[in-house]
Each structure stands twice: as C-alpha cells, then as structure tokens.
Amino acid sequence: MKIDRSLFHPDYKPEPFWWEAARPGTAHSTDLPDKTEIFIVGSGYSGLSAALELARGGKSVTVVDALAFGEGASTRNGGGVSAGINLGKGISGTPGQNARGEDHKTLVTNLLRESLAAYEFVGELVERENIDCHYERRGRFVGAYSKAHYAGLVEKAEFLNHHLQMDATAIPREAQKTEIGSDFYHGGLAINRAGKIHPSLFHKGLLDACHRENITLCAHTKVTAIDGKVGNFTLKTDKGNCQAEQVIIATNGYTGALTPKLRNRLVPISSQIIVTEELPEDLALELIPNGRTISETPRVTSYYRLLPGDRRVMYGGRARFQDVPPDVSATLLHGMMTDRWPQLKDVRITHSWSGFVAMTTDALPHMGQEDGLHYCTGCNGSGVAMMTYLGNQVARRILQNGHSDSAYVDVEFPGVPVPLYRGSPWFLPIVGEYYRYLDRKDRRASA
C-alpha cells in the first residue's frame, strides 16, 4: 500500500500517545518469589484489579507479566469507559446458561445491570485509590450508520432507560451537530452514563496502588506451564518456578499456548488508533461540542474522542482485523476519520499504534474456573470498565471460597466454530471483507 508521508507530522511516533505520560515499565518489579497464595498471570486492568481486592482481603499475591507492566491492551486503548456489553450481537446468538441456572430473561437483566455496576466501579476505584487519570464523565454519542440503524437506536434508548436508567436520548439527523460536527451519520444516541479516561495513567494508578498493598510484581516474567491443582499449583516461568494455592489467568487478547482451552475460544483482533496534531480551539470544539466519546453502529466500527485538553483528536477503529504496520493503519484510519470529518483532511498524524482485543462468539466477556484456574477474559473491545470489574469479581469469588453473586460466573463459554481452530485466526481478512460488504449494503439502503 502506498503511504502518503505528508499525512505524518515531523514528530510522528509509531507508539501509543498515552506512553508520553506513563510508559509501561518495570517500576516496582522484584524477583519471582518461591511461594505465594495467589498467582496472577497478566498485569493489565483485570490482573491488577483482582490483585488489589485479594490483598485487601489479606492474601499474599504475586502478579507477573511476560512484557513490561500494562504493555498489553491496558495502556493502548481508547480510554472510553462505558457500561456497554454487546448482548445478542454474537454469532452464537443469546447467552447460554450461567452457574446459577437463571432463566434467560433474568440472566440478561442481571448481565446488563452488572455492566452498569462495572462502569460505576471504575469511578469508585479512581476515587478510592486517588488516581489522577483525567477521568471525565461527559457521556457518549453513538452515530447511526444508516436510517435503519437509527431506528434501532431509538428503540435502544427506550430499552436502556427502562432497564438501566442510562439517561439515553435519540438525536435525529437534523439535530446531530449538537453532538458531532459531521453530516456522516443518520442521527444517533447520546448516553450520559459514560466517560473517558487516560488509559495508561489509570493503569499506573492501579500499579502504584498494588505496590502500596505489598503485592509482589514481576515484569518480563513469562509463564510457560502450569502444573498441579487448587491448593498446590506450580507455575513455571522463564525466571524460575513459583508455588501457589490459586491461579488467575488475566491475559485477555494476549492469551496464548499457556491456556489452550481458553485460547481456542477467543479470537484476538487488532484494534488500531491514531492521534492528530493540536487543532485550533474553535475547530476542536466544533468536532465534539459536548466532549463525549464517539462510537458508531456498523460491524466494522470506529471509536474516537478528544484527548485531555480538548485540542487533539484520537481516532480508533478496525482499519484491518489483523495486525498491520502502524504507518499502514495510520493511513487507513486517516481516511476513515476524514470520511467523518472532511474538515480534518490537512491535519497531520503524530502517533499510531495497535493492540489486541479478545472477541468471543457470544460477544460477552466471561469469568469462571476451569481445570482449577480462575479466569476473566473476552473484552470484545470494551474492557476498560468490564475487565477491571471482572478482575475484582474473580478475586471476590476466591475470597468467598468459590461463592460469587455475579451473573457472569461460569456463563456457558462457546468455542469458535472453525474446525481445528487453535487461536490463530487465519479467517479474519475474509470476515473483515464480508463485514465491510454488509456495512456498505446497509449504508446504500439509506441513500
């Protein structure tokens, strides 16, 4: 693909903008202990959130990461904080049963209620741990990609307000400039109960809180095998072995051969982001007057926002489902951004990066215990709130000797319906093209 270098600012960096404020590193890292009560694999939001709750419950906890702390999705994401889960959007249909055997309607209501609890949990955590991470609760606007999608959003507003008191309002196309300086959408949905955060400052705050709670933290420590059973696990790592009573797998989109049963039920998808140079104040204000995060309804979706200070745009999306070099994704994302905002055609890119999210076939996140190992996984691209919350729920389950009040516990976790699938999604380019075709068809029907 031809790269137009004029799109790139002279200070362009192919790495996350967020790392300028807090780069994933090894601060607080120590040697692997011989023994710990709880061993957590993965130092993103879910691993650290679980660790904090367990330490507060009196357990000795060790968190390890194969990379620097937080170098997975938790310092790479868009920082949108929402109560969103994609109920009913998965290819396997509606959720299966959970451990409590609730009927379908009760289960769905409880899953939704807990997604709102997840959103509230982030705010509580930020406040409790006094984390300075530009957390702003300014809401979210979901743009309708077609007329039919707008009709769906009108129904959704009623549903969200009735079941979750989400304070959602459908905004018709004629009025959408109150939310976004663009004619691209066929109206949309404004949701007040949503926010945005600086992802890597949030992560740093959690890491510092773990350090204050005397949690053992080991960076650049890859777990290569897990033997044993509850009460007596041996974790083999490239830095030596560690004995543990309980283990939590918190590896989400970076899940690999260590836990093949989990890996085979997850599809890792690349999500890519660019950041622009600073814009004139009046232009930035015109783009998103209420400072909300923006998402949209097509299958191949984009998510975007203004950065703290409200002068630069962060634009994210699935330029490609598989990982591509940052210069390539930057070029594609710049095109997608200017489809929505033609007024940004001469605005240059300062940062471009990507990371992996874990998709599930029922489009739901999952927590459970398998072969004795606790896990939470499957963020489906929306895990700032949900994975932080589920990490906490896994920890509470351990502290309560296996009991949990969460509706997410052991919800049936379907596999990927591709013969011999082993975590390597060769089919993504085909699926990506098919979804793009369906999106174009939906859009044409509105013309």
Ligand SMILES: Cc1cc2nc3c(=O)[nH]c(=O)nc-3n(C[C@H](O)[C@H](O)[C@H](O)COP(=O)(O)OP(=O)(O)OC[C@H]3O[C@@H](n4cnc5c(N)ncnc54)[C@H](O)[C@@H]3O)c2cc1C
């Ligand atoms: C580009 C991008 C944009 C996103 N935007 C948003 C957004 O705007 N809003 C939102 O809600 N969500 C968003 N997400 C999703 C969100 O970032 C994730 O759901 C969340 O960070 C997951 O946290 P986690 O702790 O579960 O996993 P991660 O943060 O991915 O951490 C998993 C860790 O496990 C480690 N690991 C894996 N295997 C091993 C092993 N064998 N040994 C040791 N360590 C191991 C990895 O190194 C990694 O650090 C986005 C994600 C990406 C990539």
